[in-house]
Amino acid sequence: ALLLRKPSTPTGVPTGAFGWPLVGETFQLLAQPRVFVDDRVSRYGAFFATHVFGSPTIYATTPDAAKYFLADAQRLMKPGYPPSVEAIQDPTRVMDGALHSRIRKTLQPSLGPDALHRPQFVAFTDSVARETLRSWEGRLVNTHDEMRKYTFSVILHILCSVEPGPESDEMRGHFYDVESGFVSMPIRLPFTNYSRGLQARDRIFEAMDKMMAQRRTNHNSRANDVLDALMESEVDGVRLTDAQIKGVLMFCLIAGHETSSSLLTWIVMHLANNPDLWTALQKEHDSIRQTKLSADEALTWSDMKQMQLTNRVIQEALRISSLVAYVPRIPLDDMSYKGVVLPKDWHVHVDLASIHLNPDIYPEPHKFDPSRFEATPKPNTFIPFGTGHRICPGNELAKVESLIFLHQLVSTYSWEIISGFKGIEHWPIPRPKGGLNISVKCRRGAYVN
Ligand code: HEM
Numbered sequence: 362a363l364l365l366r367k368p369s370t371p372t373g374v375p376t377g378a379f380g381w382p383l384v385g386e387t388f389q390l391l392a393q394p395r396v397f398v399d400d401r402v403s404r405y406g407a408f409f410a411t412h413v414f415g416s417p418t419i420y421a422t423t424p425d426a427a428k429y430f431l432a433d434a435q436r437l438m439k440p441g442y443p444p445s446v447e448a449i450q451d452p453t454r455v456m457d458g459a460l461h462s463r464i465r466k467t468l469q470p471s472l473g474p475d476a477l478h479r480p481q482f483v484a485f486t487d488s489v490a491r492e493t494l495r496s497w498e499g500r501l502v503n504t505h506d507e508m509r510k511y512t513f514s515v516i517l518h519i520l521c522s523v524e525p526g527p528e529s530d531e532m533r534g535h536f537y538d539v540e541s542g543f544v545s546m547p548i549r550l551p552f553t554n555y556s557r558g559l560q561a562r563d564r565i566f567e568a569m570d571k572m573m574a575q576r577r578t579n580h581n582s583r584a585n586d587v588l589d590a591l592m593e594s595e596v597d598g599v600r601l602t603d604a605q606i607k608g609v610l611m612f613c614l615i616a617g618h619e620t621s622s623s624l625l626t627w628i629v630m631h632l633a634n635n636p637d638l639w640t641a642l643q644k645e646h647d648s649i650r651q652t653k654l655s656a657d658e659a660l661t662w663s664d665m666k667q668m669q670l671t672n673r674v675i676q677e678a679l680r681i682s683s684l685v686a687y688v689p690r691i692p693l694d695d696m697s698y699k700g701v702v703l704p705k706d707w708h709v710h711v712d713l714a715s716i717h718l719n720p721d722i723y724p725e726p727h728k729f730d731p732s733r734f735e736a737t738p739k740p741n742t743f744i745p746f747g748t749g750h751r752i753c754p755g756n757e758l759a760k761v762e763s764l765i766f767l768h769q770l771v772s773t774y775s776w777e778i779i780s781g782f783k784g785i786e787h788w789p790i791p792r793p794k795g796g797l798n799i800s801v802k803c804r805r806g807a808y809v810n
Pocket residue numbers: 431440456465472516612613614616617618620621624684685688689745746747748750751752753754755756758759
């Protein structure tokens with residue numbers, strides 16, 4: 362570390378190290394994010410300063426600080442995603458401006474419990490889950506790749522009613538290029554990942570333009586999805602622009618895709634490593650299947666309310682893998698919290714993973730133990746979806762699509778991890794390195810591969 366408490370550092374900023382000129386400590390953070398944070402917390406305390414992704418940054422690692430920055434002081438800060446992400450995901454910055462709360466209200470009817478517990482939605486998602494699982498038969502499965510297919514089909518259905526098929530596959534292909542643009546320097550040169558990401562984003566925007574044109578000329582093509590809600594939103598005679606609508610859809614794809622597919626991937630791994638838990642989960646799902654008249658009978662929301670252990674498994678996986686490890690914010694003006702000064706335009710990382718892996722809050726934090734959630738967690742100690750006015754609007758979707766997939770998976774198949782756990786791929790969302798290869802066997806006796 363070159364600088365400890367640089368002379369130019371404003372008084373009251375927590376201690377820390379700023380690393381090398383320009384790059385600061387970015388490489389240390391990228392290489393081992395948990396070690397990076399834990400090491401500095403033990404050296405400097407629950408708040409520390411560093412320099413990452415081109416900005417001086419303060420880490421805040423306590424439940425109270427998370428509540429303060431994300432909820433109590435929410436109007437004093439704005440989101441602070443890295444420039445490569447910001448430019449690709451929402452070029453109009455509509456999720457960050459004056460229209461933010463209106464957009465959230467517009468999303469709510471399609472993403473809230475009323476919409477997602479409807480029999481049509483549950484049956485649709487159930488059929489996508491079964492279809493995905495059928496395609497696993499007879500081959501070695503890369504869990505993460507498959508979970509991505511599943512969650513992409515579900516979210517595309519909700520956002521713009523593009524059903525599984527060639528159009529959705531093409532959008533998914535472009536979307537993967539979009540994602541590789543995130544973990545890159547925002548340099549617009551031909552053949553950089555960033556440029557490829559922008560181009561792929563524009564291909565997806567063109568597809569969305571076509572959908573909007575079609576809906577405007579053919580009123581029968583109304584689909585009652587997020588796209589319709591955004592196109593119909595009007596406040597004081599003002600509609601959203603097409604660019605803003607596309608920005609919101611892209612934001613939802615980005616926020617919702619990798620998070621939910623990694624969540625399911627982790628659960629597959631934890632079940633394979635915890636046989637007793639797995640057996641208990643099989644019992645929960647077998648008893649639901651026994652109430653069905655045929656193997657094809659779809660799941661319903663009332664079945665899903667019986668899945669209490671599955672719910673706790675999901676909560677524990679959200680805790681232990683803290684998929685959104687930190688939430689980035691930027692103070693709009695100088696501010697302070699409990700004597701810690703946060704200068705205007707510095708970045709603040711509210712580190713959710715530090716809360717979820719704190720041994721004083723969760724004893725043996727690296728042990729996968731869903732029974733922790735038999736009791737309600739203390740306020741602000743379990744916030745995988747954030748808190749305050751930006752709390753994840755997709756949290757019910759993440760839960761519902763996970764319950765449905767896990768029901769079909771656990772009741773029909775068993776699996777084995779092939780070639781072991783090779784560590785964590787941390788960016789953009791933590792997942793098992795290599796995507797977790799498994800071999801799958803049908804529980805009803807017949808071997809699948
Ligand atoms: C396991 C799955 C998921 C996790 C862990 C997760 C986590 C989060 C977190 C922590 C935030 C708060 C960011 C902040 O305060 O700035 C957030 C925001 C958001 N999430 Fe999720 N999310 C998940 C799934 C989804 C899904 C399925 C969608 C689908 C629409 C979604 C859409 C969004 C959107 C649009 C925002 C921005 C909200 C705003 O700025 O007002 N997320 N998510």
